[in-house]
Amino acid sequence: MRFPRRAAGALLAPAVAVSLLALPVSALDGDPGLHDPSTVIEAGGKFYVYATGRGLPVSMSDDGWTWRRAGSVMDAVPGGRPGPEVVARGGDATWAPDIVHVGDKYFLYYAAPGRQPKAAIGLLVGRTLDPASPDYHWTDAGPVVWSDGIEDSNAIDPGVFHDPTDGSLWLTYGSYFGYIRLVELDPSTGLRRYPDRAPVDIAINSEASDLTFHDGWYYLFVTHGSCCAGANSSYNIRMGRARRVTGPYLDNMGVDMLQGGGKLFAGSRGRSVGPGHFGRLVLGDDVEKFSCHYEADLDRGGRSVLDIRPLLWRDGWPVAGDNVTAGTYEIESARTGTALEMAVQGVPVGGPRGRGAAGRGGRGRGAGAPAGRGRGFGPGGPGRGFGGPGARGRGATPPAPIPAQQASDVDAAWPAGPAGVRLAPYMLQAQQKWTIAPVAGAGGYPGSPYFRIGLAGTERVLAATADGELTVAPAFTSAPEQLWRIDQLTDGTYRLMPKAVPGTSAPMALSAIGSSTPTLETFRAGSDRGRWLLRTP
Amino acid sequence: MTIVRSTCVFAAALAVASLAGVGLSARPAAPAQEPPRTLAVPHGDALPVDSQGFLRRWLVLEPIPVPGALTEDAVHEVLAANDVWAHASAPPADGQTAMAAGQSYAWHAVDTLAYNLNLFHFAHALGKPTSNVLFWATTIVNAPRAMTDVRLAIGSNAASAWWLNGRHVIALYNDRQAVIDDGVSPRVTLRAGANVIRAAIVNAGGATDFCARFLDAQDEPITTLTASLAPAEGVSR
Numbered sequence: 104m105r106f107p108r109r110a111a112g113a114l115l116a117p118a119v120a121v122s123l124l125a126l127p128v129s130a131l132d133g134d135p136g137l138h139d140p141s142t143v144i145e146a147g148g149k150f151y152v153y154a155t156g157r158g159l160p161v162s163m164s165d166d167g168w169t170w171r172r173a174g175s176v177m178d179a180v181p182g183g184r185p186g187p188e189v190v191a192r193g194g195d196a197t198w199a200p201d202i203v204h205v206g207d208k209y210f211l212y213y214a215a216p217g218r219q220p221k222a223a224i225g226l227l228v229g230r231t232l233d234p235a236s237p238d239y240h241w242t243d244a245g246p247v248v249w250s251d252g253i254e255d256s257n258a259i260d261p262g263v264f265h266d267p268t269d270g271s272l273w274l275t276y277g278s279y280f281g282y283i284r285l286v287e288l289d290p291s292t293g294l295r296r297y298p299d300r301a302p303v304d305i306a307i308n309s310e311a312s313d314l315t316f317h318d319g320w321y322y323l324f325v326t327h328g329s330c331c332a333g334a335n336s337s338y339n340i341r342m343g344r345a346r347r348v349t350g351p352y353l354d355n356m357g358v359d360m361l362q363g364g365g366k367l368f369a370g371s372r373g374r375s376v377g378p379g380h381f382g383r384l385v386l387g388d389d390v391e392k393f394s395c396h397y398e399a400d401l402d403r404g405g406r407s408v409l410d411i412r413p414l415l416w417r418d419g420w421p422v423a424g425d426n427v428t429a430g431t432y433e434i435e436s437a438r439t440g441t442a443l444e445m446a447v448q449g450v451p452v453g454g455p456r457g458r459g460a461a462g463r464g465g466r467g468r469g470a471g472a473p474a475g476r477g478r479g480f481g482p483g484g485p486g487r488g489f490g491g492p493g494a495r496g497r498g499a500t501p502p503a504p505i506p507a508q509q510a511s512d513v514d515a516a517w518p519a520g521p522a523g524v525r526l527a528p529y530m531l532q533a534q535q536k537w538t539i540a541p542v543a544g545a546g547g548y549p550g551s552p553y554f555r556i557g558l559a560g561t562e563r564v565l566a567a568t569a570d571g572e573l574t575v576a577p578a579f580t581s582a583p584e585q586l587w588r589i590d591q592l593t594d595g596t597y598r599l600m601p602k603a604v605p606g607t608s609a610p611m612a613l614s615a616i617g618s619s620t621p622t623l624e625t626f627r628a629g630s631d632r633g634r635w636l637l638r639t640p
Numbered sequence: 641m642t643i644v645r646s647t648c649v650f651a652a653a654l655a656v657a658s659l660a661g662v663g664l665s666a667r668p669a670a671p672a673q674e675p676p677r678t679l680a681v682p683h684g685d686a687l688p689v690d691s692q693g694f695l696r697r698w699l700v701l702e703p704i705p706v707p708g709a710l711t712e713d714a715v716h717e718v719l720a721a722n723d724v725w726a727h728a729s730a731p732p733a734d735g736q737t738a739m740a741a742g743q744s745y746a747w748h749a750v751d752t753l754a755y756n757l758n759l760f761h762f763a764h765a766l767g768k769p770t771s772n773v774l775f776w777a778t779t780i781v782n783a784p785r786a787m788t789d790v791r792l793a794i795g796s797n798a799a800s801a802w803w804l805n806g807r808h809v810i811a812l813y814n815d816r817q818a819v820i821d822d823g824v825s826p827r828v829t830l831r832a833g834a835n836v837i838r839a840a841i842v843n844a845g846g847a848t849d850f851c852a853r854f855l856d857a858q859d860e861p862i863t864t865l866t867a868s869l870a871p872a873e874g875v876s877r
Binding site: 572632 | 711712713791793795810812813814819821822823824825826827855859
């Protein structure tokens with residue numbers, strides 16, 4: 104049995120240099136250092152998150168990518184500390200808050216541990232999240248739940264859940280000592296709706312619980328493992344689901360989370376160790392994100408940092424997606440299966456060959472094909488073959504590999520100025536390969552910076568035009584129409600949107616409106632036309 | 641019903657190898673073959689698009705022999721060398737001829753019974769080549785009102801280039817099948833009344849056809865249009 108020692112302000116990281124953008128994007132920009140984050144919440148066009156630490160540190164962001172510290176919650180609470188009833192039930196530390204917006208109120212729940220497992224969860228009520236607003240202040244509403252130090256509960260790590268099916272409000276809490284517990288709240292006050300009823304036990308051996316609902320299922324997220332040991336932390340996020348909010352929550356193998364079950368949602372990977380404290384952020388149009396902290400970001404000296412990543416849904420279970428990383432990709436339409444390309448005449452990889460090379464784009468009977476093979480008369484016409492220049496008889500030297508086609512191999516005939524954009528079957532050709540790279544200092548959106556989408560091996564970039572179409576511009580200027588937001592959607596495909604389209608403020612997304620034709624138009628969540636696959640070329 | 645009757649007339653005409661009365665003239669004597677079932681003789685002034693918005697009434701020029709290369713550059717060369725519009729003094733009409741590379745070719749009015757116009761059937765019925773050829777086609781699209789932010793959506797076997805009211809709006813190159821909405825133009829405006837489409841389809845070998853329709857700003861097919869052959873007064877082709 105153990106009680107976590109929570110990181111406080113000392114763990115908060117200084118601003119992170121934007122040079123990190125040269126690396127694959129793994130976490131946020133600015134100052135994302137924190138521990139035990141609340142669910143990220145959007146209000147008034149800004150994003151807020153609250154964390155463990157003295158006075159409950161506030162972090163905010165204008166775009167969800169670049170974060171900054173914005174004081175502490177307790178700065179706006181009379182007395183500057185948990186109220187006396189909260190301290191009496193628990194202690195005066197301030198940990199692991201969570202927040203929800205109900206009606207015109209924000210309810211902020213926080214852990215106030217004393218000598219664990221004696222602890223309490225307090226409630227603060229506010230009307231705005233903007234620290235600059237004259238209406239910004241938090242009112243102490245007292246303790247909501249608590250543990251007396253003996254019972255099978257450690258009343259920390261609140262997770263608040265607003266049930267979309269009936270508007271009811273629920274609070275989960277707990278940490279290792281005993282159970283993860285659930286109580287119903289009064290949506291008008293944020294306090295317990297039935298204070299005389301016993302809490303419902305829904306999980307054990309975990310902490311940082313949070314509930315969400317999707318497509319007829321309630322999902323309980325918890326964090327397993329140990330925290331607060333840097334890269335030696337074994338934190339990982341697990342989950343179960345139930346048809347009723349009160350459970351039972353079973354994992355993918357049918358094991359009740361009350362018996363230690365839990366399907367892995369997110370574990371350590373790459374340069375990030377120990378994800379914990381799940382929170383869901385629904386942005387609409389099939390774009391969902393989840394927030395968490397990593398116990399150790401190896402690219403930031405092992406500090407604990409916030410991250411925001413795509414949330415996917417597959418076979419009835421949430422899946423932790425990944426923000427786009429720098430690299431070269433084929434951009435394939437989920438609607439048509441054709442690939443985005445600069446509109447120039449392609450050259451077959453390895454060069455034209457075969458009898459049909461001159462006029463048929465390289466198709467035709469290969470020089471090495473046996474007589475009589477490859478003939479036909481269909482839509483594609485006669486002269487197709489199976490051989491190529493390397494197809495030879497038995498005993499000959501094995502054919503040499505054909506190198507990948509580079510832009511410099513074929514760009515002599517490309518226009519020097521702007522070029523069109525179209526879709527075509529992917530043929531591994533240079534005009535079909537796009538290098539996606541984050542752009543420093545250009546802002547971003549929840550979880551990612553804006554990206555440049557360049558034709559691989561060239562200075563040419565994909566851009567929006569004033570008439571809502573696409574072009575390949577000869578050079579990158581960092582203009583908004585050349586910056587791209589790339590969100591992974593809930594089905595794992597991607598939505599690509601220019602930061603701005605000249606002449607309009609309407610958000611527009613890359614869309615396949617024909618097998619050969621892309622355009623920019625309003626994204627439609629119910630259609631594949633705006634969904635794209637990023638494939639390794 | 642009209643279409644069914646037309647089909648019967650068209651088929652009967654083919655059976656007796658006499659197409660002069662139904663618009664497809666100059667068919668040489670040929671062994672009896674299964675007549676094409678996808679084309680019919682136009683009747684009436686205008687033919688509504690079908691339920692999916694496909695234009696079904698066209699004037700098609702007899703195929704012009706060309707090298708059959710389908711790259712972008714090759715298609716441009718073919719069109720420049722066989723520009724039947726450059727010296728045309730009047731809009732084409734059924735039975736009239738046009739000159740290309742010193743040769744005369746006849747225009748034929750056809751309705752297609754399918755969403756696409758089967759150029760293989762068209763040329764085959766005329767005893768003309770179907771491979772390594774260029775087809776010119778044109779129609780007049782009648783719009784009940786001006787329509788902005790619409791798109792011409794086409795598919796073709798094989799390469800094709802398309803103009804709307806004299807403006808080049810979309811092209812497809814290389815060997816390909818006719819796929820609905822394969823190529824889609826940028827947003828264009830259909831003016832109230834007559835709008836002229838011109839198309840060039842270059843085939844290398846085998847089957848050849850095309851389809852065309854307009855999509856509205858929501859990418860839904862526009863089904864309130866008609867297609868006709870005679871140019872409306874004041875419309876320049």
